[in-house]
Amino acid sequence: xxAPWWQxxxxxxxxxxxxxxxxxxxxxxxxxxxxxxxxxxxxxDAAALGGALLRAALPARPAGDLPEPAAPDATPLAPPxxxxxxxxxxxxxxxxxxxxxxxxxxxxxxxxxxxxxxxARALPRLLAxxxxxxxxxxxxxxxxxxxxxxxxxxxxxxxxVLDDEPAPAARAxxxxxxxxxxxxxxxxxxxxADDPDLLEAALDDRSDKVRRRALxxxDAAPGSARAAxxxxxxxxxxxPTGRLxxxxxxxxxxxxxxxxxxxxxxxxxxxxxxxxxxxxxxAGAPLSVWTDATGKDAAHTWPLITxxxxxxxxxRAIRARGDVAWATAAAADSPDLLAYLPAAEQDAAAxxxxxxxxxxxxxxxxxxxxxxxxxxxxxxxxxxxxRHTAPAAGSAALAxxxxxxxxxxxxxxxxxxxxxxxxxxxxxxADLDQYLSFLPAITEAFR
Amino acid sequence: xxxxxxxxxxxAAPDASSLTAARKLAVPGPWSETGSTxxxxxxxxxxxxxxxxxxxxxxxxxxxxxxxPSRKFPCxxxxxxxxxxxxxxxxxxxAAEPAGFAxxxxxxxxxRAAGAAATEAKRPVDPExxxxxxxxxxxxxxAALEDFAQWLADLARSGTASARRQPWTWWDTAAARLxxxxxxxxxxxxxxxxxxxxxxxxxxxxxxxxxxRWWLAVQAWRRWDELTATTQGDLxxxxxxxxxxxxxxxxxxAAGWQVLGAHRDETGRLKEQRTWLRSVATGELVVVLDFxxxxxxxxxxxxxxxxxxxxxxxxxxxxxxxARFAASPAPLSLDTPLPAGGSLADARAAxxxxxxxxxxxxxxxxxxxxxxxxxxxGAPATFVDESGDTVDLLGPDPWDALAxxxxxxxxxxxxxxxxxxxxxxxxxxxx
Numbered sequence: 072x073x074a075p076w077w078q079x080x081x082x083x084x085x086x087x088x089x090x091x092x093x094x095x096x097x098x099x100x101x102x103x104x105x106x107x108x109x110x111x112x113x114x115x116d117a118a119a120l121g122g123a124l125l126r127a128a129l130p131a132r133p134a135g136d137l138p139e140p141a142a143p144d145a146t147p148l149a150p151p152x153x154x155x156x157x158x159x160x161x162x163x164x165x166x167x168x169x170x171x172x173x174x175x176x177x178x179x180x181x182x183x184x185x186x187x188x189x190x191a192r193a194l195p196r197l198l199a200x201x202x203x204x205x206x207x208x209x210x211x212x213x214x215x216x217x218x219x220x221x222x223x224x225x226x227x228x229x230x231x232v233l234d235d236e237p238a239p240a241a242r243a244x245x246x247x248x249x250x251x252x253x254x255x256x257x258x259x260x261x262x263x264a265d266d267p268d269l270l271e272a273a274l275d276d277r278s279d280k281v282r283r284r285a286l287x288x289x290d291a292a293p294g295s296a297r298a299a300x301x302x303x304x305x306x307x308x309x310x311p312t313g314r315l316x317x318x319x320x321x322x323x324x325x326x327x328x329x330x331x332x333x334x335x336x337x338x339x340x341x342x343x344x345x346x347x348x349x350x351x352x353x354a355g356a357p358l359s360v361w362t363d364a365t366g367k368d369a370a371h372t373w374p375l376i377t378x379x380x381x382x383x384x385x386x387r388a389i390r391a392r393g394d395v396a397w398a399t400a401a402a403a404d405s406p407d408l409l410a411y412l413p414a415a416e417q418d419a420a421a422x423x424x425x426x427x428x429x430x431x432x433x434x435x436x437x438x439x440x441x442x443x444x445x446x447x448x449x450x451x452x453x454x455x456x457x458r459h460t461a462p463a464a465g466s467a468a469l470a471x472x473x474x475x476x477x478x479x480x481x482x483x484x485x486x487x488x489x490x491x492x493x494x495x496x497x498x499x500x501a502d503l504d505q506y507l508s509f510l511p512a513i514t515e516a517f518r
Numbered sequence: 519x520x521x522x523x524x525x526x527x528x529x530a531a532p533d534a535s536s537l538t539a540a541r542k543l544a545v546p547g548p549w550s551e552t553g554s555t556x557x558x559x560x561x562x563x564x565x566x567x568x569x570x571x572x573x574x575x576x577x578x579x580x581x582x583x584x585x586x587p588s589r590k591f592p593c594x595x596x597x598x599x600x601x602x603x604x605x606x607x608x609x610x611x612x613a614a615e616p617a618g619f620a621x622x623x624x625x626x627x628x629x630r631a632a633g634a635a636a637t638e639a640k641r642p643v644d645p646e647x648x649x650x651x652x653x654x655x656x657x658x659x660x661a662a663l664e665d666f667a668q669w670l671a672d673l674a675r676s677g678t679a680s681a682r683r684q685p686w687t688w689w690d691t692a693a694a695r696l697x698x699x700x701x702x703x704x705x706x707x708x709x710x711x712x713x714x715x716x717x718x719x720x721x722x723x724x725x726x727x728x729x730x731r732w733w734l735a736v737q738a739w740r741r742w743d744e745l746t747a748t749t750q751g752d753l754x755x756x757x758x759x760x761x762x763x764x765x766x767x768x769x770x771x772a773a774g775w776q777v778l779g780a781h782r783d784e785t786g787r788l789k790e791q792r793t794w795l796r797s798v799a800t801g802e803l804v805v806v807l808d809f810x811x812x813x814x815x816x817x818x819x820x821x822x823x824x825x826x827x828x829x830x831x832x833x834x835x836x837x838x839x840x841a842r843f844a845a846s847p848a849p850l851s852l853d854t855p856l857p858a859g860g861s862l863a864d865a866r867a868a869x870x871x872x873x874x875x876x877x878x879x880x881x882x883x884x885x886x887x888x889x890x891x892x893x894x895x896g897a898p899a900t901f902v903d904e905s906g907d908t909v910d911l912l913g914p915d916p917w918d919a920l921a922x923x924x925x926x927x928x929x930x931x932x933x934x935x936x937x938x939x940x941x942x943x944x945x946x947x948x949x
Binding site: 080081084085086087088089090109110111112114115116117118119120121122123125126127129131132133134135136137138139140141143144158159162163164165191192194195218221222225226501505512 | 524528541544545546547601605607670671674675676677678679680722723725726727728729730731733734737862863866869870873874877889891892893894895897900902906907908909915917918920921922924925926936946948
C-alpha cells in the first residue's frame, strides 16, 4: 500500500471532509472511485480499502534477546492427591479463612519433608497468594522447584522466592583496639556478649549508649566481675528470718557509691530510688545468691522472695539468662517463662499452671508461650477448660490460630462435642473441629 | 456426563461476589440431604430462615433451581453446592436415586422439554408466512443501515478527532438505534469502539479501518441478493441477525471432536464463549459460539484436550465454520495432545486468506510451534516461533501458560488476531 496515501487519508479522517478533501485513490491499486462519489463516501471507501490492505500486510517481526527457558527439574512432583488438596487450599479453603495460612503452611512443610515440589500449573496461584501472605514465604521457597525460581526471576513481585532468609552474618572477632576505633553507635552494636573483659571496659565508655548496652549484656552473664560486685551488694541486703530460715528479709539498698553508679545504679526521676536500685541489683547478681541465703533450691526460694522490686529483678535475671530451674519455679507467677523451659518440660509446667487457672483468659496467657504442637494431655486440659468457661475479653481473638496450631489431633472428639453444644464461643469450636478433621487429609495425600 | 472441575464452577458464576459468597458456604456445616447422580446434584442449605433452601442442579443443561429469593443465576447456594461436589471428598455422596425435591424438578423439566420438542415438531412450516417475516426483518434492517450510513457520512464529514471528544452516550445512542433496527452485531462493535478510542494509542487508525468495515457491511447489505450464500452468512453473523432453526441445515450425525481450547470475552454487555473444535477424522476446525446477557451464565466450557462425541449443526459462512451442539456432548477421552504446530507465517497466511473471503472476520485459530516468552526488559509477553518470528501475546494473564511451558519450545493453540496471539491451550513441558 502507498504509505503517503494512507497518511493523507488518516489526516483527512481526523479533520473531517468538511475541512480536508480525502486524497485520490492511488493508480497502482487498480481500483477506481465510484462515479457518484462524494467526499464522505470517498473517505469511507478509502477506509475500507486501506484497512483491508493494512490487515493483509501483517509484518513478520524478528525476536530480539530472549530470556533463557527454565532448567529441567530433577525433584519429584507432589502426588496427585496432594496437588488436588493444594488447589483446594489455594482457591477454596476447606477451613476457616483465618486458618488457611496454617493449613497451607502444614501442606508446604510436609511437601518439603518429603522432598517433592509443586507442579508447574499450580505455581502461579500459589505464588500470587504467598506474595500477599508473607508469613508463608519461608515454607514456600523449598517446594517451588526450578520452574518456580524461573518464574520468580521474571516478575518483580515474585522476587521473594529467590531472596533467601537473611542469615545472621557470622561476626568476625574484633580486637579491643579495633573496637575502640569505632563510632559510638557501632561500638554498642559490636559489643561481644562473650567477652567479659571488653564488657567491663565498656562500663567506662564515654557514650551512654555503649554503657547501657554493656550493662544489659552483663545482666545475662552471672560469672562476670560486675555480677560478683552485685552479688556482694545483694548479700548485704538479705537476712534469713526464723530459726528454720523459713523467711527471707530483703532490705532496701542505700545510696550507691561511685562503683555502684558505674555498675548501673543511677538515679532516675520519680518513684522510689531505693526500690529501683534493689531491682537493678537483683537483676545483675547471680541467682545463686538467693539460694545460698535460704539454703534451699530455686523452687523453694522463689516463694520466699516477697519484696516486689526484688521479684521484678529476679524475673529479669531469669529471662536474661534463660535459667531453667528458676523459670520452672517462677512460671506460675509469670507464664511467659514457660518459653524458657525445654520442650519436654514446657507441656507439664503449662499443665500444672492450667489446673490452677481454670479461666479462659488465663488459658490464653499460658498456652501462648508453649511451643506447638502440644501434648495430648495439655491439649485435653485446654479444651476442657474452654468448654466450661465463657470467653473473656481478648481471649477469643487470640485463641483460634494458636489453638489450631497447638491442639493435638487426639482431642478432636472433645472438640467435636464442644462444637455441637456450644454457642458462647461463636464459630470457634466449629472452626477448630473442621480444621482438626482436615489435617489428617494432608498427611494422607502425601502417602 | 463429564465431571466438572473447579475452574468450570468458577466460570459458571455470574459475578465475582457470588463466587466469594459461595466459597464461604462451601463447607459441610450448613448442608444436609446432599447427593448426586450422573446428571443431578442436590442439597439443602440452612440459611438465616427456619426452612433450609432446596438446591437442585441439572449438570447437563446446566440448569439451576434454588428456593432462595436471590435473582442471581446460579445463586450462591447452587455455586457452593457445586464447589462442595467437585471436591470429591465425600461431602456430596453419589446416590442411585435423586432426593424427592430434586427428582420432581428434573421430571418436570424433562416433561416440559418433551412438550416443547413435540410442539416444534408439530408446527407446520408455512413458507409464505416465513418469507413475509424475513421480508419484514430485512426492511427494518435496511432502514437502520441506511440511517447508519448517514451516521458514518456525518462521522467522515466532522472528523474522527471530533468523534473522540464525544461522550460515551453519543456512541451508545447510535448503538441503541442499531439495536432497535435489529442490527445488534454492529451495535456491539460501536460500543466496543467507544472504549477503544478512549484507551488505545492507535485509536485514530483503528477507528478509521473499523469504520471502513462498517461501511463495507452497509455496501454489502445494499447488494444482498448478489452475494454468495457464504458471504451472506458471514455478513448476517457480523450484523447480528441470528439464525433460526429454519435457516440451518439438519444436525450431522455425532462424530469425534477434539476440544482445542476455549475463551470467554466478558467485556461487553454480552458475554461470549468461543469453543474451538477439531475433527478427529478430518482435522477440520469449527467454532461453537455461546452468548449470555446480564446475569445469565454461559454454558460450562468443555475441557481442553478432551474428545467429545456430539452431533453438530453448522451455520452458513466462511471457514472456520460456526456450529452449535445439537445434543449434549459425550466425552470419549481426555488429554489428547495438540496436533503438531506450524510457523507463525503459516498462521498469518491463514488469517489473510480468511480476510479475503470474509472481511469482517476478526481471528483465525492456529496451532503454532515455538516459545512463550514472558514480559522481559520492558517488552510485553510474546510468542516466538522456531524461525525467530514473533508476535505479542493477547490477554488474559499469560502466567499460567508460561508456568506450564517454562519458556521451552512447545505446541500452542490460540487465536491469531491483527494485534497478536491469544494462547488458549499449550502442551505442558516437564511440568
